[in-house]
Amino acid sequence: MDQFKQTYFEECEDRIQDAEEGLSMMLDGDLDKDTVNRVFRAIHSIKGGAGAFAFNQIVDFAHEFETVLDFVREGKLTPDRDMCTLFLRSNDVVAEMLSLEQSKKTIPESIGANLLEELRTITSSMKGESAPAPSSEASNNDHPTSENFTWSIVFRPHEDMLKTGNEPYFILQALKELGDLKVTTETDNLPSLHDIHAEHCFIGWRLTLKTSAPEEEIREAFDFVEDLCDLEIAKQNVPPGDLPERRKAENRRDSDTPQARRKEDRDAQENAPKASKSIRVDLDRIDQLVNLVGEMVIAQSMLQEQVRWLPPEVGGKIGEGVEHLTRHMRDLQESVMAVRAQPIKSVFTRMPRIIREVCAAVGKDVRLTTFGEDTEVDKTVLENLIDPLTHMIRNSVDHGVETPSERQAAGKEPYGTIELSARHRSGRIIIEITDDGKGINRSAVLKKAQEKNLIPADHQLTDNEIDNLIFKPGFSTADKVSEVSGRGVGMDVVRKNVTSLGGRINVASTPGKGCVMTLSLPLTLAVMDGMVVSVGSQRFVLPTINIIESFRPPHSAVSKLSNGVNVIIARGDYVRLVPLYNIFGIQDAVLNPEEGLVILLESDNGEKLAVMVDDVLGQQQVVIKSLETNYTNVKGISAATILGNGDVALILDVPGLSSMNASIDIIEEYQNALKAVGQIKITPTKKGGKTDEESAQEEDNKEDESAEANETNAIEDNEDHPPKDEDAEEGKLTHE
């Protein structure tokens, strides 16, 4: 039975959401038949399953709920906003009961007791007008039973009985199972052959049945045809003794049987044809698939790397094969990722309830509109999105939207509006929460941040920077910790959660008009397209979606500002130029921009940035290995990956880079991260896969690394006066 329970709970989750959506529409005045019916069906279906598992409290509650909904469905009852709210709360109760059942806890009597009363009151007031009174299968069991009565039965089907698919022969068969049956066929009504209609029944039967079964069981055989035939059932002799209720007791046993039978049934189940269009698959299995595909991508890029070294007469054909493989790998990978993708709807639909709860707690009125619910995103991302999004929504209602009276004083509608939207943009999902509340009080935020020493007192901040202070650890805008969004966790936790998903969060506020909080998250956490670049002997990966172009800058394009920041003219704009060798302390890199390459990047928020590298090595799909699980978060680095030749490369975090300056801390962290990731080079074995030259180079790398780690002073020096040779001096020409 347990295996069905699991399905049941999963299904109920969908049902609850269905009901909730429908009820929310009803709350907004949509009493369309389809809407009401959808809610009714959801609750009805939950009740049906609950009955099968003997979740009696759920059955009782759902029954009352359903009864009231039925009145609405039949148009006998028109619910107002209050009643719709009652329905929504009832739905919440059903959800809670289900989750208690699922965790195998007992449902306390108190849950939903008030609501049950209210629902009953509605029902009884309705019943006054119309009493449908669902009749139960009450059996009048006062016929004493005994062994072997003899029954005379006359059974004359009406002409059209066969049209309902009822087969008289089967009914006789069922009777035969009850005991000893003698059948006499009546053919009196049989017309002449000419008039016989193949689909009409013209014959009847006289039966004599010797059985111990009670009359009700005999009647049961005729259950479906009572109204389709003439039927007489009469007892022939007088009962010699009683044997009451025995069969009843036997029937009770039935509910235990499936468990006992399950094992043998497996085979039968597997052979049966499956007509369903979708199946539920355990997430672990999909993850295993995703991992395997990830490993295959690595293996394939190793293969690609090796083919390059083959002489053309051999390599040509193999290269072609590898080319095909690459294409198919990409398709395979996209298909696998699509399996994991789910519409964000499942997260969005949780939000109305949260808003209701918060509104009730703080006395506000907020309406929610959602857009882009069908936007798909990886399931893991989706699941990890629930908490931050819930928190942000709570925060918007609690701190963003004003109370009705405040709103009216400000000349706004008494109810606030929160808009939740999702869309895809350049390989990421962008979620926006827009409220029309009071916005962020910048002077208060700034004052608080200074009080708490989150920023230096004399620091000049832009408006946007001030707004985003709310994400700083230790910052909480509410004067006192509130019931709703307080509890000691603040927006900094939200940011931490989002960042750990490779996402970013930003808030933009217009005082008096409201806030827009923007979440940007990767669509998948497993694979991405990257450009592999070299800086000295190090390899880095730049996310392809961030790359605009790469070019070798002319002499005049690079300038150094007075604060030491390099800028470069790209596409007519001054863009900050970040020399990667400088930030990560790589010594054997090209120092002169004119000899290396500049790659122009754009981060998700549209900000442009240029990085300086030695060379571009190629574009490939890389499997993302989280840095955090292996080491810790390093600024400017989002993750690590393993390249075709087995080397570890770090994946650069573009927005992170734009705010970075070279510092000893980062160089050290970076060196440590590289070592930590280097130790988990799991997949590719490098045996025999490398030329001597490469191995030698690798040895050099190791020496370099340790040298760098020990000589941080030298690096710092290097930073202030980076060019050591004449060429480089020229390359860094300073324009004012």
Add this chain to the structure above:
Amino acid sequence: MSMTVMTVDDSRTMRDMVSFTLKGAGYQVLEAEDGVEALSILSSQKADIVITDLNMPNMDGITLIKELRSKADYRATPILMLTTEADDTKKAAGREAGATGWIVKPFNPEKLLAVVKKVGGI
């Protein structure tokens, strides 16, 4: 040869239970989520018995029964409807449409098998 039963229900739990019980008793089972899907499956595969829920999206049980009865292949096929409680109006509507009989939810596996056997004859 074993009989093929189609279960039509928008509730996966119900479909699973019906399907599990019947397969255990040696029946072949086809599953459909609603009337529309049922009709489309039945246009290419034959079911000897149909068990349908009444309240379903897209096409409800009553319409499905009517549709099936209008097809030559399913004029006399036993069609059982699943109802909650002994709802007489539903039963009457089903009968009107040509339903063979009904099963009251919640049902136990034994009862389901008994009814299927009664209308299917095996």
